[in-house]
Amino acid sequence: MNKIYGVPLSPYVRKVLFTLEHKNIDYTLQPVLPFRCNEDYSRLHPLKKVPCFEDEYITLPDSSIICGYLDHKYPQSSVYPSDFREAAKARWLEEYADTAVAEVMLAYQFERIVKPTLRKAADEDKVTHAGVHQAPAVCRYLEDQLRASGYLFADGLLLCDIAVAGMFLTGRYGGFVVCGHTYPKLEAYLDRVWRSEAMQLRIVQEKPILENIYKHFSTTREWACDMTT
Ligand SMILES: N[C@@H](CCC(=O)N[C@@H](CS)C(=O)NCC(=O)O)C(=O)O
Structure with missing residues (x-):
């Protein structure tokens, strides 16, 4: 198993x-x-x-x-693009999400969601630093990678989409919002992935855990959001 x-x-x-x-x-x-x-x-x-x-x-x-x-x-329904060059690019975007995007989004998650559950105060300076000094480069890079519609690759929703949009979802839970005026493709893309059936399956499972945290750890309440569709 x-x-x-x-x-x-x-x-x-x-x-x-x-x-x-x-x-x-x-x-x-x-x-x-x-x-x-x-x-x-x-x-x-x-x-x-x-x-x-x-x-x-x-x-x-x-x-x-x-x-x-x-x-x-389990080779059926691969989570990577079928083209070997695109598969390599997808692994890079996954890595970018897990590191550069994570540095921004996990600051929001750690300070505002995790720390209150450990009975520690959020360090808002760290959140501001991530949002003001680190987020723009990350959003700009992804805005330049994205097409106007669809997912990152023509094969449909893949692991790299879940890595990228999932990391932004984690930031969203802590109050991070992408400026759609500056990054219109990124905003539309995130909305598309978050609304997908596969991501909604995850979001629905995450919701009660998050609600429990929002409810019991008062400082987290102002970030409360419901991402189910
Ligand atoms: N590169 C690792 C990162 C895993 C990671 O950082 N997980 C976090 C939770 S979101 C963690 O376990 N943090 C605990 C720690 O850093 O001690 C992966 O992709 O699995």
Whole structure:
């Protein structure tokens, strides 16, 4: 059985769940809270991050590595473009989402969603720094990569779309909003991916967890948003 360690709200866990759902493969989700996992977990993931993956053959850390493995294990409905040059570009955009986009969006998530649950105050200077100094370069780069309609590649909704738009979704949960006037293609693209059936499946699962956090940790309430359609 395919077992994923982590929580649905993690943008990295979301990538793995999407990959399995896209391929119609059963899995179990074993709850592991980032920043609060015990020492035993480091035997599975030496960096103690989520997600981690386990099946009858292998134990694997890291979302991109896990998704690559799953795409080989279950070749049906690939989560990468069929053209080898586009597949390489898709992996780059996935990596860009996991690093550069993450640096901005995880500042919003960590300060405004995670820290209150740890009974710590959000450092709004860090959020402002991410929003003012880091977000413009990231949004500009993606605006230049996007076509006026559709997803990143003509093959349809793929892992790179979930990585990119999923990272922005994580930022959205913490109050980050893309300026549609400056980045019209990016705004329309995010809306398209967020409304897709596959992303809505994830959003619906994430919603009660998020609502619980918004409800019980008062400082997070002002960022509350409902992304279900
Ligand atoms: N490159 C890793 C990043 C995973 C990651 O940073 N996960 C976060 C949760 S969203 C985490 O576990 N953070 C805990 C920590 O950094 O100690 C991946 O793609 O799986």
